[in-house]
Amino acid sequence: MTEQMTLRGTLKGHNGWVTQIATTPQFPDMILSASRATAEAGGVHSSDKTIIMWKLTRDETNYGIPQRALRGHSHFVSDVVISSDGQFALSGSWDGTLRLWDLTTGTTTRRFVGHTKDVLSVAFSSDNRQIVSGSRDKTIKLWNTLGVCKYTVQDESHSEWVSCVRFSPNSSNPIIVSCGWDKLVKVWNLANCKLKTNHIGHTGYLNTVTVSPDGSLCASGGKDDQKTICVVCDRSRDHRPHTVVPIEEAAQEYKEQIQARLDFLKKERQELLEFKTQDDKKSQDLLKTIETERQKVLSEFEGMRQFLHEQEQLLLGQLDKMEKGITKRQNENITELSKEISLLNKLIADLEDKIQEPVLDFLKDVTSALIRSDDLKCQRPVPVSSDMKGHTCNFSLKTVVLKGVLKKFKDHLRDELGKGEKEELLLDPETANHLLILSADLKGVRMGCRKQDLPDNPKRFDTNSRVLSTEGFKSGRHYWEVEVGSADGWAFGVAKESVRRKGLTQFSPEEGIWALQQTGGRYWAVTVPKRTPIFMPERLHKVRVYLDYEGEEVSFYNADNMQHIFTFNVAFTERVFPLFSVCSTVTYIKLCS
Numbered sequence: 001m002t003e004q005m006t007l008r009g010t011l012k013g014h015n016g017w018v019t020q021i022a023t024t025p026q027f028p029d030m031i032l033s034a035s036r037a038t039a040e041a042g043g044v045h046s047s048d049k050t051i052i053m054w055k056l057t058r059d060e061t062n063y064g065i066p067q068r069a070l071r072g073h074s075h076f077v078s079d080v081v082i083s084s085d086g087q088f089a090l091s092g093s094w095d096g097t098l099r100l101w102d103l104t105t106g107t108t109t110r111r112f113v114g115h116t117k118d119v120l121s122v123a124f125s126s127d128n129r130q131i132v133s134g135s136r137d138k139t140i141k142l143w144n145t146l147g148v149c150k151y152t153v154q155d156e157s158h159s160e161w162v163s164c165v166r167f168s169p170n171s172s173n174p175i176i177v178s179c180g181w182d183k184l185v186k187v188w189n190l191a192n193c194k195l196k197t198n199h200i201g202h203t204g205y206l207n208t209v210t211v212s213p214d215g216s217l218c219a220s221g222g223k224d225d226q227k228t229i230c231v232v233c234d235r236s237r238d239h240r241p242h243t244v245v246p247i248e249e250a251a252q253e254y255k256e257q258i259q260a261r262l263d264f265l266k267k268e269r270q271e272l273l274e275f276k277t278q279d280d281k282k283s284q285d286l287l288k289t290i291e292t293e294r295q296k297v298l299s300e301f302e303g304m305r306q307f308l309h310e311q312e313q314l315l316l317g318q319l320d321k322m323e324k325g326i327t328k329r330q331n332e333n334i335t336e337l338s339k340e341i342s343l344l345n346k347l348i349a350d351l352e353d354k355i356q357e358p359v360l361d362f363l364k365d366v367t368s369a370l371i372r373s374d375d376l377k378c379q380r381p382v383p384v385s386s387d388m389k390g391h392t393c394n395f396s397l398k399t400v401v402l403k404g405v406l407k408k409f410k411d412h413l414r415d416e417l418g419k420g421e422k423e424e425l426l427l428d429p430e431t432a433n434h435l436l437i438l439s440a441d442l443k444g445v446r447m448g449c450r451k452q453d454l455p456d457n458p459k460r461f462d463t464n465s466r467v468l469s470t471e472g473f474k475s476g477r478h479y480w481e482v483e484v485g486s487a488d489g490w491a492f493g494v495a496k497e498s499v500r501r502k503g504l505t506q507f508s509p510e511e512g513i514w515a516l517q518q519t520g521g522r523y524w525a526v527t528v529p530k531r532t533p534i535f536m537p538e539r540l541h542k543v544r545v546y547l548d549y550e551g552e553e554v555s556f557y558n559a560d561n562m563q564h565i566f567t568f569n570v571a572f573t574e575r576v577f578p579l580f581s582v583c584s585t586v587t588y589i590k591l592c593s
Helices: 248-355 361-364 366-375 384-417
Strands: 018-022 030-035 040-043 045-046 050-056 062-069 079-081 088-094 097-104 108-111 119-124 128-134 142-146 150-153 162-167 175-180 184-187 195-198 206-211 218-222 227-229 244-246 437-438 444-447 467-468 477-484 490-496 512-517 520-526 532-534 543-548 552-558 561-570 576-582 588-590
Touching: 018 532, 030 079, 050 079, 050 088, 088 119, 088 128, 088 162, 108 520, 128 162, 128 175, 162 218, 175 206, 175 218, 175 248, 184 206, 184 218, 248 366, 248 384, 361 366, 444 576, 477 490, 490 543, 490 552, 490 588, 512 561, 512 576, 520 561, 532 561, 576 588
Parallel strands: 018 079, 079 119, 119 162, 162 206
Antiparallel strands: 018 030, 030 050, 040 045, 050 062, 079 088, 088 097, 097 108, 119 128, 128 142, 142 150, 162 175, 175 184, 184 195, 206 218, 437 444, 444 588, 467 576, 477 543, 477 588, 490 512, 490 576, 512 520, 520 532, 543 552, 552 561
16 A cells, blocks of 8 residues: 655745755754745745745644744745755855855855856755855856855756756765756766766756765656647647646746746846946945045145145245355455455555665654554454354254154155055964854854864864964065954964964964964063063054065054054065964954954
8 A cells, every 4th residue: 555645734934936945864853945936934024035944843733933034145046955964054046146054043154156147956065065056057066165166067068057966975976966958967076077977868858866875876857758738639649658738737837937037037127226326326425435535635735735835944944044144244254354454455565665665764653653563453253154053053953853754754654555455354264273163254263162073184273272364475565453352362463374283382473473462461462582561551442453574564553543552573484374363262353344
């Protein structure tokens, strides 16, 4: 006797086509469903493009309840699957993207962009570390969980839409199986995404394929030899072996599909028009902001030019005054000296004539001549240099000060304006210690109470509770901002790429780490041979880190008021990475966007 299935309950939430249902044996009380139409989850009505997460209660009156709706796709959700550990879901959509969802929070952790048309099928590998997708763009893509496309299968791929892709559940048989509207089933080598075999047999397009648990068999299904025919001829010999669909039913089905697509396109058009209006307004606002900033720059530099011009005129005026004083004194001295020299010339000439007189004439008034020469007292004027030298020395000091101040100003302005763009950093999960818990967006890190089961790769810190960013730097100027918790137990800065990852190591420049930390209720710069205490008038909330690779500096500033905290001078010889450490469960570090 054939076993009959019994309807146990109906999960009410969608009011349109349910496109996919996902389950996992490890969590039998959880179901995910995707729909083309509207949905209600948790009493909240949501638009289409939504996935509902259900909890099965097995209550006779209410067999399951919707826990949350996963929102993010901008078009119908065509496929959804659950990771084997029940922690994540993966979805594909007609918007051409995949999304990786954290089922604990109901948020998107990754968005996969690469397909040029609707994504029809998605799947997790048996170890949840790889993802495969098939699309109406006739390609198959293999991704890692960070959203990076490792392979795009185009050569020898399907000639029509790729409708379904699946991994082998058996890791010892690493293959991908796909089917499409070209009536083919294809088997691919997972290691290099090269085609292994083609399977021909279907006479109509294929919608689904699955692989047996041991990976040795696959099953596929679709609309083989479907024909749209009228009801009166469905008993004819030609059509007897075919799947028969009444013309009215087939037409209605396709009308519904076209109407759904039409409704979506109209909505897309309306959304694009609204987006255009909003985008135009935002663009105009940004242009106004840019013009305002331009006027600010012009005003500041004009003010600076005016100030410098005034100071220039002040200094030049002082020089002019000194110049006039020297010239006046010089002219006065020349006049006085000319008079004195003229008197001396006359007296000298008289005495020269006197000395040539005959003896009797000479002796007559020689006494008078001597008296005249004794009475002539030459008055030497005050030298020009004697009283002006002090003034010029003082002014020379002003010139030295002016040169130094202007050089510092130019250097500081050049440094401040040339510090580059703010870096949007992400934490690298492959480097994180087993105790560290990273946020879904890879922007935050805190310390957990127990070790996580993570693979021990060469990049991972196995003892110190540290994590690096995904991006490192070997040149240029860069800065990023870090939000820190109020409690002790955090540190951050930069580390050289070759910093030791295995075993216990100290925070120290000798280990290739230049960092700021909070411990013992105080802030410290990690210097050698001893740490340098940092005295801050207020608690740090957000810190800006500047890296000038060629300038050989790593600087820390209070991002709230740009107060300088500390600067390391480092002659870098290799790539350096932003480094973060949390060694207490009551604090955290978060990268600011």
